[in-house]
Amino acid sequence: MNNQAQYLIGVDGGGTGTRTLLANAQGVELGRGSAGPSGLAHGADLAWLSILAAIADAFAQAGMTTPPLDQIALGCGLAGVNNTQWAADFTAKNPGLAGLAIETDAGTTLLGAHQGQPGVVIALGTGSVGEVMQADGSRREVGGWGFPSSDEASGAWLGLRAINHVQHVLDGRSAPDALSKALIAFCALDSAPELSRKDAVFNWLGLANQTKFAQLAPVLIAQAGKVAKATEIMLAAGLEVEKMALALDPSGLMPIALCGGLAEPMHAYLPASLQARVIRPQADSATGALILVKNQFMNRLSEA
Numbered sequence: 451m452n453n454q455a456q457y458l459i460g461v462d463g464g465g466t467g468t469r470t471l472l473a474n475a476q477g478v479e480l481g482r483g484s485a486g487p488s489g490l491a492h493g494a495d496l497a498w499l500s501i502l503a504a505i506a507d508a509f510a511q512a513g514m515t516t517p518p519l520d521q522i523a524l525g526c527g528l529a530g531v532n533n534t535q536w537a538a539d540f541t542a543k544n545p546g547l548a549g550l551a552i553e554t555d556a557g558t559t560l561l562g563a564h565q566g567q568p569g570v571v572i573a574l575g576t577g578s579v580g581e582v583m584q585a586d587g588s589r590r591e592v593g594g595w596g597f598p599s600s601d602e603a604s605g606a607w608l609g610l611r612a613i614n615h616v617q618h619v620l621d622g623r624s625a626p627d628a629l630s631k632a633l634i635a636f637c638a639l640d641s642a643p644e645l646s647r648k649d650a651v652f653n654w655l656g657l658a659n660q661t662k663f664a665q666l667a668p669v670l671i672a673q674a675g676k677v678a679k680a681t682e683i684m685l686a687a688g689l690e691v692e693k694m695a696l697a698l699d700p701s702g703l704m705p706i707a708l709c710g711g712l713a714e715p716m717h718a719y720l721p722a723s724l725q726a727r728v729i730r731p732q733a734d735s736a737t738g739a740l741i742l743v744k745n746q747f748m749n750r751l752s753e754a
Contacts, residue, residue, distance in 0.1 A: 455523035455548035458747055459508065460740030461501055463488030463528040464555060465576035465660050466711075468500045471736040472508040477744045482736070483508030489576065489663055490530025491596065494540040497528065502545065510743070519741035525547030525743025527558025527735050529577055532594055548563075555735055556581040556591055562738030563707035563731035570698045571731070572691055575710035576664040578604035580694040582704065592697045597660040605664030605712055611683050612670045613637075613663070614656070620648050629673040629680045636669050671715045681719075688719035695724055699749075707731040712739045 457480075460471040466486040467673035472480045487496070501524075509516040524547050531554045544550050545561045553561075556579040560571045564583070572580040578601045579594035616633045618624035628652045634647050637654035654662075673680035694705055706724070708717065709731050717728065 454518065454521070455747060457523070458740060458743050459505055459522060459524050460498075460558070460581075460736045460738065460743060461488070461504065461524060461528070462555065462558065462735035462739060463490075463497060463501065463526060465489035465491060465529055468504040469734070469736045470508045471500070471740045472502040472505075472512055473722040473740055473744070477740070477748070481508050481512030482512070483511055486529060487576075489660075490528055490536040490540055491531065491660060494543050495535065497540055497723070498545060501526070514702040517548040520548050522547050523551075523743050523747050525558070525739040525741075525746070527549045527553050527555040527739045529555045530596070531555075532591075533596075534697055549743065549747060551743050553739070553742055554581075554591070555579065556594060556595065557589070557658055558738035559707075559709050559735040560589070560738065561729075561741045562735050563709055564705070564732040565732050566741060567703065570695065570706040571709055572694050572698075572706065573710040573735070574603055574605075574691070574708065574712035574716055576605050576661060577601040578607065578685070578694075578710075580698050582698040590698065592694050594618055597663070601660075602694070603687035603712070603716065605667035606660045607690075608670050608683060608687060609663035609666030611686075612666045612680075613651070613658075615679050615683075618652055620651065624679070627677050627679060629670065629677045632669050632673060633666060636666065638694070667712065671712075674715075684716070684719040687716060688721060688724075690737050691716065692721050692724050695727070702727070705729050709735065 462469045468485045470483040483504045486500045488500040506516045559573045560581045563571045568585045570582045581591045583589045619626050619630040638650040651728045674684040710730050
């Protein structure tokens with residue numbers, strides 16, 4: 451870590467977007483920025499492009515010109531850091547920052563949600579992951595294996611099940627409903643409006659990745675509570691969240707912060723016993739990433 455860093459930035463990097471929190475060297479917050487996805491499944495080069503764009507946006511929102519990178523120390527909570535090769539590739543491509551600290555997005559979400567205190571977080575965004583920090587500081591993670599084999603109750607998981615419903619409807623295996631109609635319309639607009647319904651869905655699937663599947667989640671959520679299939683999928687997601695919570699804290703005594711873009715819409719579909727334990731996070735993953743880099747930066751200064 452370069453002791454000359456003038457700015458500290460926390461980065462929350464996911465499969466759909468990147469959010470940054472800018473502070474001065476004393477940790478005083480100055481502004482926030484955003485850009486495209488920086489989850490490492492998209493590759494280190496794209497991750498850095500998005501992060502640098504979000505850094506520039508944060509300085510712009512603060513009314514400042516972006517300084518040279520060697521004046522900035524960065525803390526990153528990134529989806530995909532569990533893959534050691536992806537993490538090593540990302541670190542090797544550091545574009546010249548004064549300092550770089552990386553963590554899983556679950557780790558920075560945990561830091562932000564409970565401000566470094568013991569507790570559980572379950573993050574529901576494009577992907578999903580859960581993590582617990584015990585009173586002794588030890589941590590353990592569940593989920594986070596990646597899409598499509600894991601990421602239960604995430605946007606991509608919901609989208610995959612939503613599009614499977616469309617396939618059943620188009621085949622005649624399930625009856626059409628408002629959910630299938632809305633999803634088919636989404637696929638047609640996102641691919642080629644002149645195609646037949648089935649061809650439009652095939653075309654959309656040919657281009658689909660984790661991020662695109664997650665873009666179907668809002669369509670599904672809008673129909674939940676009104677259309678039986680949409681409600682069924684959301685309730686199934688709620689049960690997956692409960693499984694993560696039980697695996698993280700079998701005692702059932704720790705506070706659980708539900709975080710991420712899907713936290714609010716998911717709450718109503720959680721089992722009642724889990725709803726009673728869920729609290730609002732004190733801060734977000736970008737704040738947790740700022741705590742991460744602030745701790746490392748301040749430790750280096752104290753050692754200097």
